[in-house]
Amino acid sequence: MTRIASAALDAPIATVTLVDEHRQWFKSCVGLDGREDDRDVSFCSVAIEKPEPLLIPDTLLDPRVAHMRVVTDEPFLRSYAGIPIATATGFRVGTVCIADTRPRTFSAADVGLLEDLARIAEDELNHKELSEALASWRESEQRFRAVFHDSTIGMTMVNGEGRLVEANLAFAAMVNIPPAELRGIPIMTLTHPADRDNDNIKELFTGEIDRYRREKRYVRPDGTWFWGALTASMLRDREGRPDVSIGMIEDITERKEVERMKDELVSIVGHELRTPLTSIRGSLGLLEAGIAGELPAEAADMVAIARQNTERLSRLVDETLDLERLQAGRVELNVRSVTPPELLQSTAQVVQRVADDAGIELVWEAPADLQLFVDPDRIVQALVNLIGNAIKFSPEGSSVRTIVKAHGSEALFTVRDQGRGIPLDQLDAIFERFRQVDASDHREKGGTGLGLPISRAIIEQHAGRIWAESVPGEGSTFRITLPLPLAKPPIAVYDRRAPRREELARAARRIGRRVLTFSDPETLAEADGFVLVLVAGAGLEDVDPGVPVIRIEGEDVDAAVVEALK
Amino acid sequence: MSAGRLLLVDDEPDIRMIATMALERVGGWTVTAAASAGEAIAAVRADLPDVVLLDVMMPDTDGPATLAQLRPLLGDGVPVIFLTARGETDHLLALGAAGVIAKPFDPIALPGAVAAITAR
Numbered sequence: 001m002t003r004i005a006s007a008a009l010d011a012p013i014a015t016v017t018l019v020d021e022h023r024q025w026f027k028s029c030v031g032l033d034g035r036e037d038d039r040d041v042s043f044c045s046v047a048i049e050k051p052e053p054l055l056i057p058d059t060l061l062d063p064r065v066a067h068m069r070v071v072t073d074e075p076f077l078r079s080y081a082g083i084p085i086a087t088a089t090g091f092r093v094g095t096v097c098i099a100d101t102r103p104r105t106f107s108a109a110d111v112g113l114l115e116d117l118a119r120i121a122e123d124e125l126n127h128k129e130l131s132e133a134l135a136s137w138r139e140s141e142q143r144f145r146a147v148f149h150d151s152t153i154g155m156t157m158v159n160g161e162g163r164l165v166e167a168n169l170a171f172a173a174m175v176n177i178p179p180a181e182l183r184g185i186p187i188m189t190l191t192h193p194a195d196r197d198n199d200n201i202k203e204l205f206t207g208e209i210d211r212y213r214r215e216k217r218y219v220r221p222d223g224t225w226f227w228g229a230l231t232a233s234m235l236r237d238r239e240g241r242p243d244v245s246i247g248m249i250e251d252i253t254e255r256k257e258v259e260r261m262k263d264e265l266v267s268i269v270g271h272e273l274r275t276p277l278t279s280i281r282g283s284l285g286l287l288e289a290g291i292a293g294e295l296p297a298e299a300a301d302m303v304a305i306a307r308q309n310t311e312r313l314s315r316l317v318d319e320t321l322d323l324e325r326l327q328a329g330r331v332e333l334n335v336r337s338v339t340p341p342e343l344l345q346s347t348a349q350v351v352q353r354v355a356d357d358a359g360i361e362l363v364w365e366a367p368a369d370l371q372l373f374v375d376p377d378r379i380v381q382a383l384v385n386l387i388g389n390a391i392k393f394s395p396e397g398s399s400v401r402t403i404v405k406a407h408g409s410e411a412l413f414t415v416r417d418q419g420r421g422i423p424l425d426q427l428d429a430i431f432e433r434f435r436q437v438d439a440s441d442h443r444e445k446g447g448t449g450l451g452l453p454i455s456r457a458i459i460e461q462h463a464g465r466i467w468a469e470s471v472p473g474e475g476s477t478f479r480i481t482l483p484l485p486l487a488k489p490p491i492a493v494y495d496r497r498a499p500r501r502e503e504l505a506r507a508a509r510r511i512g513r514r515v516l517t518f519s520d521p522e523t524l525a526e527a528d529g530f531v532l533v534l535v536a537g538a539g540l541e542d543v544d545p546g547v548p549v550i551r552i553e554g555e556d557v558d559a560a561v562v563e564a565l566k
Numbered sequence: 567m568s569a570g571r572l573l574l575v576d577d578e579p580d581i582r583m584i585a586t587m588a589l590e591r592v593g594g595w596t597v598t599a600a601a602s603a604g605e606a607i608a609a610v611r612a613d614l615p616d617v618v619l620l621d622v623m624m625p626d627t628d629g630p631a632t633l634a635q636l637r638p639l640l641g642d643g644v645p646v647i648f649l650t651a652r653g654e655t656d657h658l659l660a661l662g663a664a665g666v667i668a669k670p671f672d673p674i675a676l677p678g679a680v681a682a683i684t685a686r
């Protein structure tokens with residue numbers, strides 16, 4: 001092309017030049033050495049500033065270029081004509097140009113020829129760009145297809161209507177439906193009826209969330225089902241609009257079954273142990289008290305040993321069951337508003353006598369103006385564990401201090417003793433099951449080794465943290481943090497219909513409010529200190545919840561909630 | 567001297583024996599033990615007790631159902647106390663119970679717990 005330009009226009013130099021931010025280089029060139037040049041001293045960088053042709057009959061008379069090295073030095077260029085070339089999107093990336101060592105004028109025919117050449121160069125450039133983009137797109141699509149179809153994990157594509165666009169062989173095998181027949185099926189018809197509520201696919205398409213994970217049951221045409229762990233995310237088109245949801249489904253039926261059996265085993269063993277233990281403990285208690293007649297001194301000692309160990313065993317069974325339930329998330333928290341002094345008073349009722357017997361002074365310090373939203377029984381249980389431990393490991397005559405303070409957005413509980421302390425390498429381990437610092441502790445101190453794991457499970461369920469600090473020889477400090485409720489009162493959301501209830505709760509959470517949901521008007525009495533949000537037509541007309549009720553009307557829940565809670 | 571007549575209803579023989587011994591020897595009650603709703607009804611018909619101790623978890627007819635059958639025979643004057651292993655005090659009181667004692671109980675402390683509720 002540069003040869004055509006050079007010959008047709010009788011110019012010693014002709015180039016197709018591409019320019020980027022810093023340099024220019026010759027795609028094709030006649031009459032010049034070298035392939036690259038500093039862009040700052042090039043004619044072409046001037047030419048691409050405008051879409052029109054750049055014509056310079058005499059370089060020495062044009063202040064834009066007169067100073068350039070190609071003018072003042074070899075090859076002493078005196079004239080130039082350049083036509084910008086642009087990409088399909090209109091971005092000017094270079095020129096087709098000729099240059100001469102003598103001044104000259106350019107006729108309309110000269111310019112027309114150069115323009116024709118520039119269009120040809122443009123077409124070639126754009127075609128190359130397009131085919132490169134196409135190739136890389138095909139490659140990535142092929143890769144995606146390969147991952148999608150050959151994956152041993154079930155994969156689905158679901159559109160905005162909730163219908164399957166495509167599913168891979170693994171998923172087809174899971175649900176036992178040929179892949180071709182899966183196309184167009186609403187995904188909900190493959191979902192177990194009990195798991196259809198609370199699916200987040202709608203939020204995925206509205207853009208509220210980017211991805212979600214949940215465990216749900218998928219049903220097969222023959223009525224059998226399997227547990228799947230679903231991870232769903234959104235594929236978006238070039239404009240960022242939701243296109244299809246990509247789901248990855250792993251069959252976790254076996255894991256679920258093992259979990260269920262373990263839970264069942266723990267629960268059955270627990271309850272089967274409990275009943276006989278209760279009888280043994282009761283009988284020994286009566287014997288020890290001499291109800292069935294005065295025992296010889298030695299017999300009374302042995303019965304006392306039997307009774308104490310039965311009690312320890314009962315406690316172990318109770319606490320194992322409790323920990324198991326807490327860790328499985330099966331303990332429902334009875335959350336209500338309490339102040340730290342209320343919590344400490346309830347704790348003191350349990351531990352004060354133990355402290356008095358051990359000759360330990362208990363010191364309490366807590367502000368009454370802090371409000372906590374917690375399950376008081378459970379928090380007291382955790383505090384009793386911590387303070388009970390502190391008493392056990394404190395020398396007689398020392399004190400155990402319990403201090404509560406506001407610390408940023410959290411309440412900080414500190415329990416400090418003057419005991420032997422905890423080796424630094426055990427500070428974390430003591431929160432695991434049966435991990436007392438000294439193996440002899442459980443005999444000497446009578447603990448089950450489950451108190452701290454239970455406390456941790458309780459605190460973590462409250463979205464708080466628990467940890468230990470210690471200077472060995474000087475004592476231990478246990479700390480608990482519990483989130484303080486935001487300044488605005490939390491909201492009780494009531495609606496019988498789960499999806500609607502969740503929709504309301506989400507809307508209220510988005511504007512920074514703590515939310516508790518209720519489906520049963522009977523339990524609404526616990527909503528003391530709440531603002532109540534209610535959907536119109538949800539019932540509750542006959543119930544007096546004892547708190548203000550706000551009725552949310554209409555379909556646009558978000559806007560209505562914002563308006564109502566402003 | 568007897569503290570009064572107490573009807574104990576529990577399906578577990580061990581619990582019946584332990585509780586009976588504690589209530590009689592420590593609390594001074596005259597105890598009749600029944601293993602089921604049927605036995606409890608027969609016992610009430612034979613001799614109206616002053617207090618009923620009633621287990622919640624029983625096969626066939628459970629505690630609340632037994633109470634429903636006993637109440638017409640007992641009238642309002644005889645307090646009924648539930649024994650329960652579950653922490654479900656409120657709805658049991660709503661059924662008209664005078665009180666609730668948690669299982670497992672310390673037998674030595676049981677007579678005191680009964681006395682505290684009947685004294686109210």
